[in-house]
Amino acid sequence: MELVCPAGNYPSLKAAVDSGADAVYIGFKDDTNARHFAGLNFNDRKAHRALDYARERGVKVFVAVNTYPQPKGWARWEKAVDLAADLGVNALIAADMGVLGYAAEKHPDLNLHLSVQGSATNYESLRFYHQTFGIRRAVLPRVLSMAQVRQVAAQSPIELEVFAFGSLCIMAEGRCYLSSYVTDQSPNTCGACSPAHAVRWEEKADGGMETRLNDVLIDRYGPGEKAGYPTLCKGRFQVAGNTFHALEEPTSLNTLELLPQLQEVGVSAVKIEGRQRSPAYVEQVVSVWREAIDAMKANPQGYAPRHDWMAALDSVSEGTQTTLGAYSRPWQ
Amino acid sequence: MMQLSLGSILFFWERQQVQDFYQSMVEQPLDIIYLGESVCSKRRELKTQEWIDLGRELAAKGKQVVLSSLALIEAESELKTLRRLCDNGELMVEANDMGAVQALSERGLPFVAGSAINIYNAHTLKTLHRAGLKRWVMPVELSGETLADILSDAQAMGFGDGVETEVFSYGYLPLAYSARCFTARARNLPKDNCQFVCLEYPEGLPLASQEAQAMFTINGIQTLSGQAYNLLPEVEEMKRMGVDIVRLSPQHGQMAEVIAQFRGAIDGSGNQIPTIPADAVNGYWYKNAGLVNTYRD
Numbered sequence: 001m002e003l004v005c006p007a008g009n010y011p012s013l014k015a016a017v018d019s020g021a022d023a024v025y026i027g028f029k030d031d032t033n034a035r036h037f038a039g040l041n042f043n044d045r046k047a048h049r050a051l052d053y054a055r056e057r058g059v060k061v062f063v064a065v066n067t068y069p070q071p072k073g074w075a076r077w078e079k080a081v082d083l084a085a086d087l088g089v090n091a092l093i094a095a096d097m098g099v100l101g102y103a104a105e106k107h108p109d110l111n112l113h114l115s116v117q118g119s120a121t122n123y124e125s126l127r128f129y130h131q132t133f134g135i136r137r138a139v140l141p142r143v144l145s146m147a148q149v150r151q152v153a154a155q156s157p158i159e160l161e162v163f164a165f166g167s168l169c170i171m172a173e174g175r176c177y178l179s180s181y182v183t184d185q186s187p188n189t190c191g192a193c194s195p196a197h198a199v200r201w202e203e204k205a206d207g208g209m210e211t212r213l214n215d216v217l218i219d220r221y222g223p224g225e226k227a228g229y230p231t232l233c234k235g236r237f238q239v240a241g242n243t244f245h246a247l248e249e250p251t252s253l254n255t256l257e258l259l260p261q262l263q264e265v266g267v268s269a270v271k272i273e274g275r276q277r278s279p280a281y282v283e284q285v286v287s288v289w290r291e292a293i294d295a296m297k298a299n300p301q302g303y304a305p306r307h308d309w310m311a312a313l314d315s316v317s318e319g320t321q322t323t324l325g326a327y328s329r330p331w332q
Numbered sequence: 333m334m335q336l337s338l339g340s341i342l343f344f345w346e347r348q349q350v351q352d353f354y355q356s357m358v359e360q361p362l363d364i365i366y367l368g369e370s371v372c373s374k375r376r377e378l379k380t381q382e383w384i385d386l387g388r389e390l391a392a393k394g395k396q397v398v399l400s401s402l403a404l405i406e407a408e409s410e411l412k413t414l415r416r417l418c419d420n421g422e423l424m425v426e427a428n429d430m431g432a433v434q435a436l437s438e439r440g441l442p443f444v445a446g447s448a449i450n451i452y453n454a455h456t457l458k459t460l461h462r463a464g465l466k467r468w469v470m471p472v473e474l475s476g477e478t479l480a481d482i483l484s485d486a487q488a489m490g491f492g493d494g495v496e497t498e499v500f501s502y503g504y505l506p507l508a509y510s511a512r513c514f515t516a517r518a519r520n521l522p523k524d525n526c527q528f529v530c531l532e533y534p535e536g537l538p539l540a541s542q543e544a545q546a547m548f549t550i551n552g553i554q555t556l557s558g559q560a561y562n563l564l565p566e567v568e569e570m571k572r573m574g575v576d577i578v579r580l581s582p583q584h585g586q587m588a589e590v591i592a593q594f595r596g597a598i599d600g601s602g603n604q605i606p607t608i609p610a611d612a613v614n615g616y617w618y619k620n621a622g623l624v625n626t627y628r629d
Contacts, residue, residue: 068450068452068453069452069453070452070453070474070478070481070482071453071454071478071481071482071485072478072481074453074455095450096450096452096453096456097450097451097455097456097459097460098452098453098454098455098456098458098459099455101455101456101459102455118430119430119450120430120431121404121405121406121429121431122405122406122410122411122429122431123431124405124411124414124430124431124432124434124435125405125429125430125431125433125434127434128430128431128433128434128437128463129430131434132459132463142511143404143406143509143510143511144406144511145406145511148406148407151407151408170510170511170512171508171509171510171555172404172508172509172510172511174450175403175404175448175450175508175509176507176508176509177472177473177505177507177508177622178507178508178548178555180473180616180621180622181473181505181507181548181557181616181621181622181623182547182621182622182623183621184615184619184620184621184622186473188450188452188471188473189452189473214621216541216545216547216623217541217542217543217545218541219542220542235541236542237539237540237541237542237547238539238540238541238542238544239518239537239538239539239540239550240518240537242518243542246514246517246518246539246550247510247512247514247555248512326511326512329523329524330522330524331511331512332511332512332513332522332523332524
């Protein structure tokens with residue numbers, strides 16, 4: 001069971017490596033990856049340093065080139081794939097079939113992973129990507145129940161990686177346009193969901209707060225209530241006369257208790273979300289997961305998540321609450 | 333000659349309603365009819381075989397019929413349904429999940445790639461063309477400009493004449509798919525005991541901001557746009573670009589009028605420039621936020 005950890009910059013990469021990551025995933029400084037935020041990601045020089053640091057310590061580096069290029073931007077995605085290949089990364093994580101095809105043809109030795117943005121939720125889909133591009137691993141979208149992960153794993157022609165912890169996408173990744181519907185930028189087109197440029201925080205006279213996305217009201221908070229980032233699927237909206245979190249509450253995914261089951265069904269790697277988070281976050285989360293995986297491997301039957309692990313993870317979670325998400329059928 | 337298609341019904345309608353709808357649609361000036369369940373595998377007012385039979389009946393009456401398959405395939409039972417559709421022996425299938433692309437391609441069958449298949453550039457289109465794609469529906473978040481670029485790249489890459497291009501041009505836009513059923517959630521029901529409450533919302537369940545701004549339409553596990561997309565004024569431009577088919581997505585009640593408007597625009601029989609209602613949206617076509625109406629805003 002490989003622990004795959006996020007790094008939005010060099011200090012985070014060091015934190016991930018030093019805290020026990022088996023692999024770290026990064027992106028380049030443009031819209032070729034799904035965490036395209038100001039001040040984040042790696043240029044050519046930083047990527048080289050990152051590779052050196054990780055490699056010297058026996059840790060793998062994956063590069064995500066996992067957005068969907070349109071014709072006018074195509075050259076940037078080719079360049080990103082070429083750079084990843086030149087760096088000698090351990091894997092390229094991609095979603096677009098054009099990008100996968102380019103990588104497979106131009107760099108036949110490059111190890112390809114299907115990004116979660118590729119939205120493959122069944123083994124027939126995995127077969128297509130395996131047969132067409134020779135991918136060796138896929139990251140499953142956060143929409144499958146544990147029973148469904150088991151079914152997919154039993155028939156999958158390739159290794160599977162699943163999301164273990166972090167922000168929770170509740171829509172099938174790669175097929176969600178809520179963000180572009182309201183702001184004109186989506187994860188697929190720009191590598192951004194509910195992008196920062198469209199966000200407005202408005203303090204009210206009573207001490208409350210309103211959060212807006214491209215002027216659309218996402219949530220209202222009373223005085224003293226902690227306001228969350230206005231992610232579209234986590235706002236409070238009106239449906240049938242009720243105002244509530246109609247899609248999802250601000251919460252994070254935490255699958256610590258599922259670790260033995262994930263191992264048993266044959267999942268090869270667990271992924272921590274959060275390239276946009278701080279080095280301190282990366283250090284805290286990766287340390288807990290390293291300890292948990294080691295404990296689980298040593299004694300799968302006797303494994304149970306420790307209270308201090310759960311507390312540490314809750315403290316860095318959105319809305320300071322966590323959920324099993326779609327892995328648990330009642331959530332659905 | 334540009335053709336007019338009717339997409340599959342995205343909402344959950346009662347059996348009789350579905351049958352009445354198609355009996356009236358078969359009389360309409362539509363060239364192509366898509367039908368089947370593409371949103372939720374629990375919706376079984378019509379069984380898979382009944383959809384196939386209905387498709388054959390409409391085909392016998394002169395329509396080109398395509399069977400739409402599920403957009404988010406998660407369970408083994410859903411793959412079984414998919415295989416039954418693929419093996420119908422007569423009608424073409426619309427793939428809305430890459431699992432369907434694999435199933436159709438493996439059988440050597442030609443297929444349509446629906447708007448939930450991510451085709452953002454001509455390289456991807458070419459890959460799928462090789463796998464058997466005969467027609468594609470542009471992903472709804474893409475613009476007219478990107479479509480023109482993809483089509484000219486496809487020509488330059490030498491396969492453009494081998495694929496038909498279809499554009500989702502009217503109706504609530506499919507924006508997202510989830511494991512969670514939001515209609516059941518709104519009614520405080522678990523998905524596994526949803527009591528098919530979708531049947532109560534034949535045009536979906538509107539979701540608005542706390543300022544009563546229409547945002548989305550909840551349709552089970554699918555989230556649609558809060559307002560209907562409408563590209564009626566772009567039909568001429570689409571013809572120039574080489575778009576082959578204009579798709580209308582079914583709504584309850586008003587389709588005959590919508591069909592007449594688009595038919596008029598395609599045939600060029602209307603001599604005034606068509607307009608769209610103030611509550612319609614067209615932002616995506618113009619590289620804007622989807623909820624923009626460029627005429628109104």
